[in-house]
Amino acid sequence: MSERAGSRRGSCTACAKATFVVLSLCASVLIVLCWFSCYGTSAERASVEISRSVSAEPNVVTTKKPSPSKSAVAKTVCELICQGKFSDANELIQKSGQIEQPQLQRLAEIVKEYQSIQERRESSRKAAFKEQLAELEKLKSPAGSDVNDPNVKAGSVASKRPGDANDPNTKAISAASKEPNGEILVDVNNASPVPPVLVVIARASEFADQDQKSQLLADPFVKQTLQDTADKASKLESKGKWLDAYATAFYWLRAIDPNNKGYSEYSDELLEKAGIAVFFQDSPCETRQERYEGVKKDMFVRSVDALSLHYVNSIDYAEMARKSVKRAKLLADVLATAFGQDSQSPKAENAFIPPTHEKLAVWSAAMAALSDQIGQSPEGFGKNEFLGVFDKLLALNTATIELPEPAMIVQLAEAALTPLDPYTVIVWPKQVDDFEKMMTNEFTGIGIEISKSKGLLTVSSLLPDTPAYKSGLDAGDIIEQVDGIPTKDMSLICAVKKITGPKSTKVTLTIKRPDEDKTKLMTITRAKIVVPTVRGWKRDESGKWRYMIDGTDQIGYVRVTSFSGETASDLETVLKQLEAGGLKGLVLDFRLNSGGLLDSAVQVTDKFIREGLIVRTQPKVGLIPTFEMAHKSDTHPDYPLVILIDSGSASASEIVAGALADPKHNRAVLVGERTHGKGSVQGVTHYPGGSAQLKYTMAYYHLPSGQRVKSREEAEKQGKKDWGVAPHVEVELRSDEMKTMIDLQRDNDVLVQAERNQTRPTRNRHTSEETLKADPQLAVAVLVLKTKLIEAGLGSSVK
16 A cells, blocks of 8 residues: 555645635644642632641641742742633732732733623623624514515624635535545535525623523514524525525524534534535536546545545444445435425536436335345445445445436545544545645646635635735736636635636636726736745735744744645744744734644744654554654753644644643643544555555554543543633634635735825734734733733843
């Protein structure tokens, strides 16, 4: 077997990406939270321990009232703050009787700043909840009685759908596309409008505290609305409009009541059916035949052989067989509904011609019989038995519904792999190029980032020193056509494929600028583009990144968007620049960083620790683990380090954050939210043959203290919430706070043409004060970092 990457270049990529896709057209671990002996309240424990002494009487311990040392109190306060225990820290400061001591004064100021942030956030939450309740009351009134009519305006409420450009946790890309792991990607630009009342209830639910949420869900009007929404989804499903049923109904029901298992299971089935329907439709960028071109049965059989030898866990082949048969059943349902005689789907000239109802009936009956057969199989259902079921499914297809065999292979294989994990997938021949681009962050394109704002394909930002930047293309330009093909109904993924292409070839864009009436043509020659993964907190007027976010305390900020082959070297350059400028403390931002290369994660971690274990990758039982160790050479100074994490921080991000925060190293404080919870390393092999590849989970990773990073899927099956890496200081953002943060970050990130004409406004840049106010997680991270500086005697206020 030929394996690319092995343990050193294993993939740590997760499926979630950031707000608007950086379509480079140039395209973890149970963290030991550094608790310091938890007994009593933290403040009480600190006071007792500081003043404890041994009496003259043997074996008797007494507590005295003498004042503890100033440094001991300050140190304990620092420890409490770095554990997120701001209230305990404030209590200890007040009880110490040393408030005039300079270090404690500064620490008291930090606690006060934190309290102000929290009070402002709580006030904002209450006001937002009150506003949504007022909107809900309007919709209850006779004037707003038609609450499920999407044309009824819900006051000032913005309807944010899954995939909205302002939502960093979803993908705004085409449902007609799939990622190599088979995930369905929802195109909300063409989805039906969402009933405003559903948006109001969802937002009210998010802004509510636990008691308020219980009251909200018990409200008769709300209960009836949710029931009406579910009924509406059923009607849409009966017409083959699965994506509409999901995007306008069950996405919202699931958001309103995430603990409702029925909502969750129904949502998953809607997306599965939608994916089947999309697979048999042409898109602007590829026909259905092109989608499964080059697919052969042997590719899947060889993939199963490879998994039997190298997959990290034992494989339940009976469950793989059941999932394949279930998919085959759904195929019949989808084909009959979406493409049958009673279908509401438009009949394009070259539309897919489905099997007859008679053939579909025979197929469905055969699937029921096969399902019963699997259920009655004795123990010991293994690989050969599974492959036998796979052969039967292909033979039944030939005898009944007669779908193209490559298409059937793709559908059955995709379903069969779902019991393993979300990251084990076959990359079919037509997907390989896109997969390689995603893994390497290298593209042959023109060098822009695009989004589909308000349904218009828009240049979000330029990349420096690229063909697009040199051509005069600018941020804010609307791309109306690509090589003469209109982009109005073109997905982002499709637009990427159209704009990228071989090096030295040309692409012609039809551009319209918001301040100009006429369009113009721009012909740009493509070149190799490497997407930078290391960014600062904003660009200056020349387009260069600024990394020092607090000049007084000399605090640096570096955002790492993914872990590519260039990340470690690019970070090294930035660190040397900051250190030469007097860096005293650093914030590393891994939020929305979905991972990348294991090798890159190890190299980044190695910059901050001198010796010891970074990560252990443990393959399946019986195979030898791999140990990645730190090296003393080229280790950077031991300045305070804070790492920002959130639910979008996955895989490689979890390795770096988890290792640096591990008690073995105690190098970093983690601020933010619990990470994504991936916990595994993928390898890529060409063993399937025919240019196809298999990406499979080859190992779990364990942090220096030995704990394994638990996957979210595994934790949820156990009814637990201990997946990923937990922060020391928890700061969870609401969606409105996330939107504000992302919008401001985008303003600071965007690169525009240096020489705009006078009629075009310059881009709005924000100060560090504005940036911190808009980003509570970053603001708290800076407070924690200042605390660490005080602890080290380096803070600007320390005399």
